Amino acid sequence: MTAEAMVPVPYRVAGRVVETADSVTVRLEPVGEPVPEARLGQFMMLYAPGIGEVAISVSGPGPMHTIRAVGAVSRALHDLTPGRVVGVRGPYGTSWDVEDAAGHDVVIVAGGAGLCPLRPVLTAVLADRVRYRRLVVVAGARTPAEFLFPHELAAWARRHDVEVLRTVDRPAEGWTGPVGFVTEPLSALELDPAATRAFLCGPEPMMRACAEILLAKEVPAAAIRVSLERAMKCGIGLCGHCQLGPLLVCRDGPVVDYTVAGPLLAVKEL
């Protein structure tokens, strides 16, 4: 690739689904040449013309991206209506090794928007359900109204071959489920540690706390994968923003196993 590695290709917003008060899922379609299809857990650099570019994980095929409006660029992307054009570069980064989980129990733990890069994992496991053993999804949100993909979560929960455990930080009227962090239902799980593969995504303190619980249950660090988040300007290892110790998160992550992530996440302000 060349200097043009930093030049996005145009995609049109083909569909837009409101998820929560500040999040939408957009489905993009190429205006011209498409970018390659993303592997599970990879991200794209999405460019809102004239405003800026951010790294957003792929939350579904198309590709789909679930965007929470938290800053100027994500607000602009969030507000895009069908027909509008965005720039796309990617896909970049490492991916969830779902193949390695075949024949194992799969534990997915997602905090808030952490469910976005994990949704393709769930889809992949469910598409080939017989190759996997137990499937557990622990999902947390600040309030019941802030669950992403609420209809899918409900549909998964109705299946007999998926255990869906939802918990909220703050309940609201009508919420009958548990209140608390994802660590609580995770702690209560009886696991077969040698046969477990865990996929974690959410705020770093959440991933660290969940990994500690899994390690205490004797799940090996190498069987725990986390998806990291750092500032990124280029997405391809050239700009230096996403460094975390020895990692360039855009190049060596975002998905890394806990043997690598553990010692790094333990250091403040690394």
Add this chain to the structure above:
Amino acid sequence: MTSDGTVTIDLAGLGGLVDALIRDGYRVIGPTVRDDAIVLAELDSAEQLPAGWGVTTGPGRYRLRRREDRAVFGHSAGPQGWKRYLHPPRRKLLEATADGRFTAGEPDRTRYAFLGVRGCDLAAIAVLDRVLGGGAHPDGSYRRRRAELFVVAANCTEPGEVCFCASMGTGPAAGPGYDLALTERIDGDGHRFIVDVGSPDGARLLAQVGTQPARGAEVRAAREAVAAAADRMGRVMPAVDLPSVIRESRESPLWEEVASRCLTCANCTMVCPTCFCTTTEDVTDLSGEHAERHQRWASCFELDFSYVHGGSVRTSGASRYRQWFSHKLGTWHEQFGMSGCVGCGRCIAWCPAGIDITEEAAKLAGGCS
């Protein structure tokens, strides 16, 4: 010519070399005196080289001084590295229209010839080659400039007070990667340069310049002068496994101590010949029909460098100094298989607080042993 093909050129020959490079279509960049410093600039002739100027450096200190001779390369590193030409401080990445056409910025077709590149700085170019040109998604703009580059190296016989290239293995002799390498000699036989040829391009250029065969004795003397410079460096990086020392020192109190002096001004990163970090800037015209995206140098000392929604990861000065130091001397090895430090000493001279990377490394190494 000696048996190894070494020749000499005199000052007129050096002038001829600059003229030949310009004739060949190169923009010749070399040292010259400006603003009380030796800076890099485009040269129209060898006359603009800093003849008779040396420098005195120290922690937080850089001063020009008059030399007793007319040496043109008798000065150690100035504030600028050559990276500003290969990896410019600001460049346009793309233009965008409101209807969604994204076009790459016009590529820079300039052919640069660098005159007087030290061993440390040649090593720095090799570092940038790996970082910007050697990954899965190389920077095409860098690669274009680099592919066209002509390098005239200067073997160093006059290291400065903040130099430590010998302990980094990057000097004082210029390593591989040059087209021509000069060793400046001023003695009873006059002012001349022993020339080593490093490439067919170098040989082609040299053929356009008046040369004299070098005598075996003067070549030996020149080599000895360069080798002897290794013992006259003002600084030394401790000979320990720095990546391990740094890895073990992530929670060291040293970082807080340095932070009490560090102004997080980013000078060290701006003068560093290998620091490559950039950020992007988006601008639009008033109509909103046309947008541009630019890349500019950035620094891990900036508070918003590590900004993720919600705040910066590295809010304290201590964590930002640790990031810079640990990257340069430690994690660079894991990321790129080499050190990010070439021992030029610029970060020591241009630190307004006089923080010395070799001194901090020694404290860290001492604390761990």
